[in-house]
Amino acid sequence: MRIRFTGAIVALAGAAVVTLAVMPIAGQAPQGGRAGGRGAGAPAAPAAPAAQAARPAVARPARIAGHPNMNGIWQAMGSAYWNLEDHSASATQFWQLGAIGAIPAGQSVIVDPANGVIPYTPAALKQRDANRAGWPKSDPEAKCYMAGIPRSNYMPYPFQIVQGQKDILFVYEYASSNRIVHMSNHTEAPVDSWMGWSNGKWDGDTLAITVNGFNDSTWFDRSGNHHSESLTVEERYTMQGDNVLIYEATMTDPKTFTRPWKIRMPLYRRLEPNVQLLEFKCVEFSEELLYGDLKKK
Amino acid sequence: MRTPLTGALAAGLLVAGAVCVPSLRAQAPAPPPKSTLKTVPRTPWGDPDLQGIWSSDEEAGVPFERPMGQTKAKVDGMELEVLLEEREHQRVDTTAAIFGLTGGGPPHWYENWGRKSARTSIVVDPADGRVPPLTADAQKRQARRTNPMGSFGDGPFERPEDFSLYDRCITRGLPAVMFPAIYNNNTRIVQAPGYVALTHEMIHETRVIPLDGRPFSSGHLREYLGDARGSWDGDTLVIETRNFSDRTNYRGAGAHLQLMERFRRSHRGLRYEVTISDPHTFTRPWTAALNLTPGRGLFEYACHEGNYAMRNMLSAARAAETGKGAR
Numbered sequence: 001m002r003i004r005f006t007g008a009i010v011a012l013a014g015a016a017v018v019t020l021a022v023m024p025i026a027g028q029a030p031q032g033g034r035a036g037g038r039g040a041g042a043p044a045a046p047a048a049p050a051a052q053a054a055r056p057a058v059a060r061p062a063r064i065a066g067h068p069n070m071n072g073i074w075q076a077m078g079s080a081y082w083n084l085e086d087h088s089a090s091a092t093q094f095w096q097l098g099a100i101g102a103i104p105a106g107q108s109v110i111v112d113p114a115n116g117v118i119p120y121t122p123a124a125l126k127q128r129d130a131n132r133a134g135w136p137k138s139d140p141e142a143k144c145y146m147a148g149i150p151r152s153n154y155m156p157y158p159f160q161i162v163q164g165q166k167d168i169l170f171v172y173e174y175a176s177s178n179r180i181v182h183m184s185n186h187t188e189a190p191v192d193s194w195m196g197w198s199n200g201k202w203d204g205d206t207l208a209i210t211v212n213g214f215n216d217s218t219w220f221d222r223s224g225n226h227h228s229e230s231l232t233v234e235e236r237y238t239m240q241g242d243n244v245l246i247y248e249a250t251m252t253d254p255k256t257f258t259r260p261w262k263i264r265m266p267l268y269r270r271l272e273p274n275v276q277l278l279e280f281k282c283v284e285f286s287e288e289l290l291y292g293d294l295k296k297k
Numbered sequence: 298m299r300t301p302l303t304g305a306l307a308a309g310l311l312v313a314g315a316v317c318v319p320s321l322r323a324q325a326p327a328p329p330p331k332s333t334l335k336t337v338p339r340t341p342w343g344d345p346d347l348q349g350i351w352s353s354d355e356e357a358g359v360p361f362e363r364p365m366g367q368t369k370a371k372v373d374g375m376e377l378e379v380l381l382e383e384r385e386h387q388r389v390d391t392t393a394a395i396f397g398l399t400g401g402g403p404p405h406w407y408e409n410w411g412r413k414s415a416r417t418s419i420v421v422d423p424a425d426g427r428v429p430p431l432t433a434d435a436q437k438r439q440a441r442r443t444n445p446m447g448s449f450g451d452g453p454f455e456r457p458e459d460f461s462l463y464d465r466c467i468t469r470g471l472p473a474v475m476f477p478a479i480y481n482n483n484t485r486i487v488q489a490p491g492y493v494a495l496t497h498e499m500i501h502e503t504r505v506i507p508l509d510g511r512p513f514s515s516g517h518l519r520e521y522l523g524d525a526r527g528s529w530d531g532d533t534l535v536i537e538t539r540n541f542s543d544r545t546n547y548r549g550a551g552a553h554l555q556l557m558e559r560f561r562r563s564h565r566g567l568r569y570e571v572t573i574s575d576p577h578t579f580t581r582p583w584t585a586a587l588n589l590t591p592g593r594g595l596f597e598y599a600c601h602e603g604n605y606a607m608r609n610m611l612s613a614a615r616a617a618e619t620g621k622g623a624r
Binding site for chain 1: 348453456487501502505507514522599607608611
């Protein structure tokens, strides 16, 4: 039997050789063909595939299963992704980029407390300052780690809400991250995670989501604002007209904050014709930062 | 959250699954499959409802290509019992062997492998259940590739690019992401008016596919998972994907790869078929198929965030060069 099993292992290894073929193919030009893959400067619009040619565009119903239809590709504006609090324009260490490398000014998106400042405990404020001093290497975004909630919603990348009559899916362009919002069968998070565990319900026409089960490794922005694994985020999404989604999130984390605090901002529908989420698989952009010291010199 | 070892094993078993499995349909017109439902559930907006969590665990262990000497696409009776027993022996012994060598994890990691399938290959067309030969050009390209096995190969491991896209937690790629790997073989389907989204647990990728008849994006925009457009052919979801990045490599196919996937309800779950075309790589199009069954859950797969393997393997390679201990 031992011999036979060894054979199986050898077969497995052989299979590995065949299948693990993920290296680039040298010298292949972009493909011409039926729809995509036109050469540079080709003027014509690509033809739709035959199976779709006769299908009309899908209308967007105002409501789905009795609830507001929040389907769409959404994106925040402003510079909350740099810093949730009031901040003046400032330089970064990346002077080679000139003005491109500077941080734009921004007004606080914190609506409670009224001073627009995150109510840290003294120890947590020290940690925030240490995080900030170690930026960018200290920032999970620089490492292409999943950004957690609420940060994923106001990064400078779009995200898509996929809402049918059941659980609702949020798909983020950044890092291919995503999360499912359980609209029924609410359960506790089985284990901590980067994107947390989302249980949602309809509060009138507002989508209300409780997110917890976070680990302690995500941040709120590029300024070192942080939390512990005890964080609970209460999110509220409310349509304001067809193309604006008012987003509110209340953060509760007694290990980090002296009281709950709340942000509010509009999310805007991306209206370009044929807009779609694209890939931002940022692992490859983080590898020099993460592994560069171990490359062969 | 994988460790280097389990990552390597996962990749290996993925490969194994990908290489040793069977399936059914081809380009030739086929009679309607017996498993097709007369009525399928529908969404409130009238599309066939394919939503749910779907697992390919039941097909784990089925060889991707039909073994030489096996003439049947499917076996039954005593022949099936013998086949399943052989597969179970192989699985247990292979697991133990790899565990002993590289730390493939305890046997309960594989507990979801159903090993029930009576199929003898995942490939269903050509009729012999085997992937058609590569073109001469593709054979030359494959032969020129450096370190195609990633962490399974002998290196050299001088930089991250010397590892596979799976080792690096970038992507399993298409259509590989559909085929069973070591575990987490789940796909969640969520539908909305005009869209279908497929989330693949391994390694947390989501494809959001428009169903509104829009044209493909230009060939200048290339992505690891390509550009996909969907439509309904009766009760079957059809997804066509092209414009792949030339950094992908599925059995030798990259930028020229085109996929036609079909999903439909069956009595036990979903029937999945994918036809793989690339005249620059394969001497003819070919088709693989899976029977997907209801999955028990789908969780966040934080591959890159837990990727200690990359640092450890690079560190070990540097240590081997200097003769000093690993950092």
